[in-house]
Amino acid sequence: MKQKLRFLIGRVKAGRLGEMRRQTIWIYQYAKHYWLTMIFYTLLGMVGTVVALLTSLISRDLVDIITGRQTGEIVKTFSLMIGLNVGTTFLNQLSDYASAYLSMKVDSEIKADIFSKILVTDWESLTTYHTGDLLTRWGSDASAISNGVLNFLPNAIIYLFRFISAFAMVIYYDPSFAIFAFLGMPVSLLLSKTLLNRMVNNNKRSAAMGAKMSGFNQEAFSNIQTIKAFDLIHLYVARLKQLQKEYIAMKLDFQKMSMGTSLLLSTVALLVSYASYGWGIYRVFTNAISYGTMTMFLSLSGTLTGTLHNLTSLVPTIIGLTTSAGRLMDIIEMPREDYSQNEEVDAFFEAHKEHGISLYVDNLEYAYNNGTQVFAGASLEAHPHEVVALVGPSGEGKTTMIRLILSLMRSQNGAATLGGNRGHHSLTFSDCKSADDTDSDSKSTDAIPLTPSTRKLFSYVPQGNTMFSGTIAENMRNVKPNATEEEIIDVLKLSCAWDFVRKLPDGIDSKIKERGGGFSEGQAQRLSIARALLRHSPILLLDEATSALDVATERKVLRNIMADDYPRTCIVTTHRPSVLNICERVYAIRDKKCVILNEEEIEEMVKGF
Numbered sequence: 001m002k003q004k005l006r007f008l009i010g011r012v013k014a015g016r017l018g019e020m021r022r023q024t025i026w027i028y029q030y031a032k033h034y035w036l037t038m039i040f041y042t043l044l045g046m047v048g049t050v051v052a053l054l055t056s057l058i059s060r061d062l063v064d065i066i067t068g069r070q071t072g073e074i075v076k077t078f079s080l081m082i083g084l085n086v087g088t089t090f091l092n093q094l095s096d097y098a099s100a101y102l103s104m105k106v107d108s109e110i111k112a113d114i115f116s117k118i119l120v121t122d123w124e125s126l127t128t129y130h131t132g133d134l135l136t137r138w139g140s141d142a143s144a145i146s147n148g149v150l151n152f153l154p155n156a157i158i159y160l161f162r163f164i165s166a167f168a169m170v171i172y173y174d175p176s177f178a179i180f181a182f183l184g185m186p187v188s189l190l191l192s193k194t195l196l197n198r199m200v201n202n203n204k205r206s207a208a209m210g211a212k213m214s215g216f217n218q219e220a221f222s223n224i225q226t227i228k229a230f231d232l233i234h235l236y237v238a239r240l241k242q243l244q245k246e247y248i249a250m251k252l253d254f255q256k257m258s259m260g261t262s263l264l265l266s267t268v269a270l271l272v273s274y275a276s277y278g279w280g281i282y283r284v285f286t287n288a289i290s291y292g293t294m295t296m297f298l299s300l301s302g303t304l305t306g307t308l309h310n311l312t313s314l315v316p317t318i319i320g321l322t323t324s325a326g327r328l329m330d331i332i333e334m335p336r337e338d339y340s341q342n343e344e345v346d347a348f349f350e351a352h353k354e355h356g357i358s359l360y361v362d363n364l365e366y367a368y369n370n371g372t373q374v375f376a377g378a379s380l381e382a383h384p385h386e387v388v389a390l391v392g393p394s395g396e397g398k399t400t401m402i403r404l405i406l407s408l409m410r411s412q413n414g415a416a417t418l419g420g421n422r423g424h425h426s427l428t429f430s431d432c433k434s435a436d437d438t439d440s441d442s443k444s445t446d447a448i449p450l451t452p453s454t455r456k457l458f459s460y461v462p463q464g465n466t467m468f469s470g471t472i473a474e475n476m477r478n479v480k481p482n483a484t485e486e487e488i489i490d491v492l493k494l495s496c497a498w499d500f501v502r503k504l505p506d507g508i509d510s511k512i513k514e515r516g517g518g519f520s521e522g523q524a525q526r527l528s529i530a531r532a533l534l535r536h537s538p539i540l541l542l543d544e545a546t547s548a549l550d551v552a553t554e555r556k557v558l559r560n561i562m563a564d565d566y567p568r569t570c571i572v573t574t575h576r577p578s579v580l581n582i583c584e585r586v587y588a589i590r591d592k593k594c595v596i597l598n599e600e601e602i603e604e605m606v607k608g609f
């Protein structure tokens, strides 16, 4: 027996209920800062209940005075009732205000917290979700929780209090009426069980549909140019209509369900009220109660049926909330990036900022989650005042190497470290490997591994347009808030962007539209490089960052970067061999390794281009 009980408790803990408990605790970690407001709201609800019950008492007196059963001051009683009604109106407003305040506060708290957590979530895990799905979870699920957070404790307490006090009043004045309080109960309970199952199902459907719609909207609006260019207007309009059709069908399904329940509940409520009406009339005729008491019972029976329904329907509501919490927990419980090395990295930077920082990638192995093996034993190194190129056909792994260097992803094997500036000793791949091996002791005293914390030592210009909307100066100051106009102009000159910026009527205060709009691809690339240079990081990573420039400008930008006094280590990836002969070293990705090309090989590449 004991064992059976333990087994049952174990199942509950592991099952849906255990999960719900975890989700509830999670929700309350946000709501708990507002416990005072919650207590205030609960008290308001309870006072509201007392006032409503008093109102029914007063209205009983009023009816009895009018029908002559009771003698009393009609004006005084009437004024009291008006006073209570006005009081109820104020109480309702106050309670609405408290509930709006609480839901907005919890909403912002959840959203801000999840936003900052998403930003430090492991990048590769995060990419398994469509951004539309992430947005729906972050937006709709968080709102569902904040709107319903009062439904857990405060509303449950208020409803329970209302039910018990109304019931007590019925018992006090005429216990025979008490039976009507429970007449609706079986139906309410039965309904809540069906509702519960449906609710879980509906929540899942609704969330999946929301993610689909938001994904579609987001992709369509950010690709209007492509939609037009490929003449996909009809296709996209048709797709939207199809999605809307699915959405409407789903919503109508939900509506039918709620119609069914409402109809059933209203019928039950009507039956209960007719029954109590009949019983009331009988009691009045037999002189057991007064007219006034009968009207009071009628209103109380309405309160009891309504409150009972409210109480039972809290269950599906809570299920909905915990489901939303579960969907949010899915994202924030993904692996986090480890920023624990921040202090070591700061100290390391202080020690080496004068002479610059070298990068060592040693025997790296990496495969994406889907099994695509990109590197097996890849090694490379780069030192201050060098521009090192990483070349290879499309899809060979250039961007992957940059992501690994930035610790956006973790390699499965091998080491990637930063060290002080010791210059380059080897020119061939095999030399490079042996040099690394013999150096390993000296490196360990003066080297730190690449982690998310070391990311602050890098500037990165990715493929594609990455300018934000705002002015050129604002974009620059994003990475260095106190940059002077001169500093901005200096980096614009280095990246050959000053040539066109100085001709703009507003100069560095010219507006950039969404995703670099208003500028050509090559211009936006030069602005991105300027922004990266302004950050003054010891290591600069350019991923095809000059691909849209003409060869002459591309070479000029790289030469400017090399000529700069700052001890910068620069790695560029490129398809184009035209800049290779100005780089210190060229690595080609071959057989999942990085091979140093000699001069003939580089010449051959340049010729073959």
Ligand SMILES: Nc1ncnc2c1ncn2[C@@H]1O[C@H](COP(=O)(O)OP(=O)(O)OP(=O)(O)O)[C@@H](O)[C@H]1O
Pocket: 127, 368, 369, 370, 372, 374, 392, 393, 394, 395, 396, 397, 398, 399, 400, 401, 463, 575
């Ligand atoms: N997120 C990802 N998940 C799984 N595989 C990926 C992912 N990103 C890239 N890959 C695969 O890894 C390989 C290397 O891709 P990568 O983007 O590094 O190539 P690349 O050399 O930068 O190409 P390009 O010159 O076209 O930019 C490709 O085969 C690609 O299909």
Ligand SMILES: [Mg+2]
Pocket: 398, 399, 400, 463, 543
């Ligand atoms: Mg790439």
